[in-house]
Amino acid sequence: MGLFPTDLMHWASLNWTDLMLSLIRGTITCEAPDTKDSWTWAKSLSSADNWEAHGTQVEEATPWLPGSFGRAPRNPKEKLSSGYKAWEFQLYVHGLGPAFFKEHLPVDYWRHFCKGVWVIRVFHQHSIAAEQLVLADQLAFKWVTEFETLYYQCLPQRLHFVRQSIGP
Structure with a gap:
């Protein structure tokens, strides 16, 4: 599947983050x-x-985010559903998420989350080394398999967890 840069940005910054945040928050x-x-x-x-x-x-x-990153993510409790921009989601979930969600997720779920973030970070690079692309491809498929094991668990009532945004 070929994604254009804007498609990738919206998939990773809006669709994927919406799914992961709604799961993490229950x-x-x-x-x-x-x-x-x-x-x-x-x-x-x-x-x-x-x-x-x-x-x-x-x-x-x-205060610890570089100004070149654009708008810093606002408080998600107050602003998540009222105008959070794709860039804020990207900084919040892919930038701060691995550190901030560590205390909130069981270790297997946190590692799974971090794998997804790593793959997304690689896909967002301006240029990707062949070795990184191969590893990202392998981790993306591993991430999907683990998603099904950790969250979906082959339960029909959880089928709606398996959105299009989890597949590479």
Whole structure:
């Protein structure tokens, strides 16, 4: 599948991030007989207090982001659904996410998240070394397989987790 740069930006910055954030926060639709209590990945940021503290943490990172990055991500608790731009999503999820989600995700889910971020970072490079491209391709397919194992778990009521944005 060939993606144009703007398609890649929107896939990685909007579609992929929307899916991952809705899973991590436990805001994705839960279909019976599934229960959110069984979602081991969504325990921390589904709490209002933790989500508020996380939002503050993201906002407080602004002074340490280079000005050349454009708009720093605003507090996601306050602004995520009211005008967050693709660039903010990219900085928030792909830039700060690996560090900030570590305390909120079980280790297997955090490693899985980081693999996805690494692949996206490689795909966004201006030029990609052949070795990096081969590794990114392998990790992308591994990421999809792990996604199905970790989140979907072959449960029909979780089929809606498997969006087009998870496939390379």
